Amino acid sequence: MSHRAVNSPRLPDTVVQFGVAGGILAENTLYLSGQTPLDSNFNVIGKTFEEQIRAVFDAITAVLEEARFTWDDMVKMTAFVHNDDRSAIFTYCAILKEYLARFSSRTSIAHTYMLMGKMQVPDMMIEVDGIAVKNKNKPYAYRASLDRYRLLLRSQRQWGTIASHHGNIFGPLLLGRAAAGLRALLPDDRVRCTRDRPI
Numbered sequence: 001m002s003h004r005a006v007n008s009p010r011l012p013d014t015v016v017q018f019g020v021a022g023g024i025l026a027e028n029t030l031y032l033s034g035q036t037p038l039d040s041n042f043n044v045i046g047k048t049f050e051e052q053i054r055a056v057f058d059a060i061t062a063v064l065e066e067a068r069f070t071w072d073d074m075v076k077m078t079a080f081v082h083n084d085d086r087s088a089i090f091t092y093c094a095i096l097k098e099y100l101a102r103f104s105s106r107t108s109i110a111h112t113y114m115l116m117g118k119m120q121v122p123d124m125m126i127e128v129d130g131i132a133v134k135n136k137n138k139p140y141a142y143r144a145s146l147d148r149y150r151l152l153l154r155s156q157r158q159w160g161t162i163a164s165h166h167g168n169i170f171g172p173l174l175l176g177r178a179a180a181g182l183r184a185l186l187p188d189d190r191v192r193c194t195r196d197r198p199i
Helices: 049-066 088-103 140-165 170-185
Strands: 003-006 023-026 029-035 074-081 110-115 126-133
Touching: 029 049, 049 088, 049 126, 074 088, 088 110
Parallel strands: 074 110
Antiparallel strands: 003 023, 023 029, 029 126, 074 126
């Protein structure tokens, strides 16, 4: 199984000093290391729990984008929390739902929330790791575009067949352009099928 390290330039460099990558991409699965609310100088970002949560989720977003993944691909997260206020979980979940609403079509995710007695960095209250799996099936957002191109391809095939019988060389050319247009609109791994039927 091939794999590669994923490190975002927007995050602290943990490779040289610690040998820790922001994530490891193995085939279509991205394993995110624990993301922390630390700046490039390893200083804690934010004095409140809410500020630190947002810094961590922004770091997760950075790793996902570096690997060309999105929050739609996230399947599992684990939060390690150092906070004596047990009601802080409600703050955490509210912000998690906010990020899902902003960056994902999903409304929930597999998750574990763990309370820790102490964190490695003083004043740091949270660290979150996760697993993302690239979905090779067609997202719902692509259905309308695919339907439009089905109609275009069908009409171009009909026109191309008629034109070719009359010696017109432009029919096949337009058919080729229609197919190329479809693939320009959608990545190769998303052209194969819609959610419930082939193209």
